[in-house]
Amino acid sequence: MITPLLRCALLLLTALPLAAQRPTASRSLHVLEGVPQRPMERWVDSVYQELSPRERLGQLIMPIIYPVPTDSVQLLERLKREQWGGILFQKGLLAEQRQLTLRLQQAARTPLLIALDGEWGLYMRLKDAPRYPRSQQITAASTQLLEAYGREVARQCRLMGIHINFAPVLDVNSNPRNPVIGTRSFGSTVEEVKRGALAYARGLESGGVLSVAKHFPGHGDTSEDSHKTLPSVNASKARMEALELAPFRSYFAAGYGGVMTAHLRVPAYDPTGRPASLSRPITTDLLQRQMGFKGLIFTDALEMKGAQVKPGESLIVAALLAGNDILLGPPQPQQALRELEQALSKGEIPTQLLEDKCKKILRFKYALIVHPDTSQEASPAEVKHRIWTSEEARLRQQLEQLSTKRAKEQDPTAATGAASRRK
Structure with a gap:
């Protein structure tokens, strides 16, 4: 016989899994606050209608470029053919990258999202920029100082015409044998990471630059480098919720706007062993449905060894169908675009999915490029002086x-x- 007390206990127990799967309570995205909705939607619809299906697919691709001046003519030709949605610059110098950015923006049919992988500022990629300590070394800083640091990095990014910074690292540095996170993390505890990373993100976004939390769902407890192989995080869902996912939940709840999916096996959420970046159970079901994230979703660089698919499977198509918005660093961007075109023509990529993804990216372009005052951007000749x-x-x-x-x-x-x- 089930007593009233036992019935009550059973109801509580059955409610626990549902409570654990409720979406994270999130506010509206900071990057879209203050952006007039009607003009934005008119612009998005107008641009979308002008793009061919190939150009719409191009908006999803963000190649990685080394700003070498001798390659600029060929690069401009590639952009005109493929019409990418954005570019991640890597190594270079301030004036050199600024000059190339201006030329590429002039050649682009729609404004390019320019990204920086600058966890500790521009110096991480541009060697004549100011050099700041790595995140682990400034964990003790006040949140006010960390926010000011984020705002300063954002100011420098805006001078350079950079709209996105692939930072902060939200990985908890819980494994001392981890070869790739280490000093990039704000700490070895959830509270240290939340405190430092969210203050830095707040500074970036208040300065007009989209922050991108990485590496979802958490790269801290690995002993291998996803640049070289496919690591695993062999933790239970309960442990993942308490450690790896906790900083991301706080970041999403605060309304910050970008996340990067990692090339990691996470059997607790996808027992097939597929990398999180290519896993629909992780990138769509966990990240978007259960955790309620509404911002831009970037893959980690698809040229990394950890981005593994089955023989004969298209890496770029798998990344899109998993739930990512922007496909970062495919090994061969032109081939990637062809594979997306073929998948679209075969119906493997639904037309509605392409429309949703493309329009989402265009909304962020409006908020980050079209709507803001671009007069703060510097000329190549003055950019170094204005940064220092x-x-x-x-x-x-x-x-x-x-x-x-x-x-x-x-x-x-x-x-x-x-x-x-x-x-």
Whole structure:
């Protein structure tokens, strides 16, 4: 016989799984706040109608480019043929990249989303930019200082015509054998990562640059590098909820606008062993449906060894069908576009899916490029001078002092060397 007390207990137990799957309570996206909706939708609809199916597919692709001047003519020709949605620049110099950005924007049929992989600022990719400590070295900074740091990086990005920064790292550095996260993380606990990463993201987005949290659903507890192979996170759902997913939930709830999916096996959420970046159960069901994320979803670079598919399967099509919006760094962008075209013509990519993805990207373009005041962007000749300011130097000094103090606490003999390397 089931007593009233037992019935109540059973009801509570059956409700627990449902409670765990409720979408994260999230506010509206910061990047879309203050953007007039009607003009944005008119612009999005107008641009979308003008694009051919091939050009709509091109909006989903973001190749990785090294800004070498001798390649600029060929690069412009490729852009005219393929009409990518954006570009991630890697190594280079400030004026060189700024000049190439201007030329590419002039050649693009729709504005390009320009991205930076700059976890600790522009210097991570552009060697004549200000150099800041890595995230782990400034964990002790106040949230006000970390937010100011994010705003300063955003200011420099806007001068360069950069709209997106692939930062912050939300991975909890919980595995000391991890070869790829380490000092890129804000800490080894959930609270350290949430505190540091969200303050940095707040600064980036208040400065007009889209932040992108990475590497979903969490790359901290691996002993392998997804650039070289396909790592695994062999944790239970309960452990994932408590550790790996917790910083992402806080980031989504705060209304920040971008996330990057990782090339990781996560058997707790997809027992097939498919990488999270190519897994519909993870990228669509977990990230979007259960956690309620509405922002832009980027794959990690598809040229990485961890992006693995079955023989004969299209990597680029798999990444799109998994639920990603922007397909970053395919090994051969032109071939990737052809494979997307073929999949669209065969009905493997539904027309409605393409429309939804393309229009979503166009809305972010309007919010990040069309709507903002672009007068703050610098010319190639003046960009370096406008980035290196006295205010920037004061902020950098504060961060360096914190980094030196942490280095001294960890290893007193390393403090002097650490300080000299940052000069």
